Amino acid sequence: MAFPGASVDTPSGMTGDPQFDIFDWHPAYQSCQRYFLDHAQHNGSVQAVAALINICLPFQWTPAPIVNSGQPPQAGAGPGAYQTAWPRPGPVASSRQGPYSWVSLVPFVRRLVVTGFDKEAVLHGFFGDEWRKGVGPMQECERRNYLFAAKSVGWAKVKLQYDMSPQETVPFLRPLQNVELAEIEGAEKTWSEWLAMEDWMVGPRAPDEMREEPTADVLRHSED
Structure with missing residues (x-):
């Protein structure tokens, strides 16, 4: 499994960090979205990880797959064929850059965290060179949320919080890694x-x- 290009810097967090700047973060997050849709989801290594942790990539969604960020909005596009715990919005339009497909990266970050795959190389492979600034703060939040969930309730209820649908259940949970x-x-x-x-x-x-x-x-x- 090859995910080259990861570095060892520490991502700046959004939880209690007075230096966090939402307007500095947002362009990086958009860059991560575009990379994920245009490149990562079509990469064999990313597809292998997604299959192992049992989460569908946007191009696999039915009946409205999203194959890239430049895909124009589709009439009636929305959640997949089954009901999910996190309904997936259809593509929306950007007045500045023209139509583009918007996909939340949070479910993917959550799934990587709880399965122990939120490693630097994997995050770089999924979200590109801007991952530290774009999804690094989310990773920090989701790692803390995972700790809180484990402290709040038992294993079965924690797992239930991270199951997305009958087709996308979490295959396994791992204790938080690299703490x-x-x-x-x-x-x-x-x-x-x-x-x-x-x-x-x-x-x-x-x-x-x-x-x-x-x-x-x-x-x-x-x-x-």
Whole structure:
């Protein structure tokens, strides 16, 4: 299985990262979408991984396959022939670049995470050179979500959350791979915030250590 071109940089996250810029992230995400639709889904290595983790690629969707990002919108295009837990929207139009096919990458990132395939080389093979900026933040979120799901309920209910349809069930779950201490500590902090939320310990009731500090931008605006 060949997925060359991965590097070792750390992706910038969107969970609690004050430096995350949505307007900087979005073009990279669109680049990942185009690469996934135009190139990756037609690559034999990507198809092999998708078959193993049991998720259909867009060109395999019926009755409205999406074979590339330049495919014009189709009348009646929508979910596949069966009902799915995450209905797949049909292609939509972009006023700037003309018609293009829009496909969410989240289900694919989720499936790679829970099966232990969210490795750098695989993510690069699926989403291209911009994967770190485009889907790296989503990978971080989904890894944390997976940790939270495992802490919240038992194995069977966790698996159910990641089954997409009777035809696209998760064939196996693997414990989170390549975990670093910083990732665990970040998840622990966010989990504590969630537990406080369950007890309504938010806003003026939030524990002192969980209260948000004003950012530099807010402080500057307050001084103007």
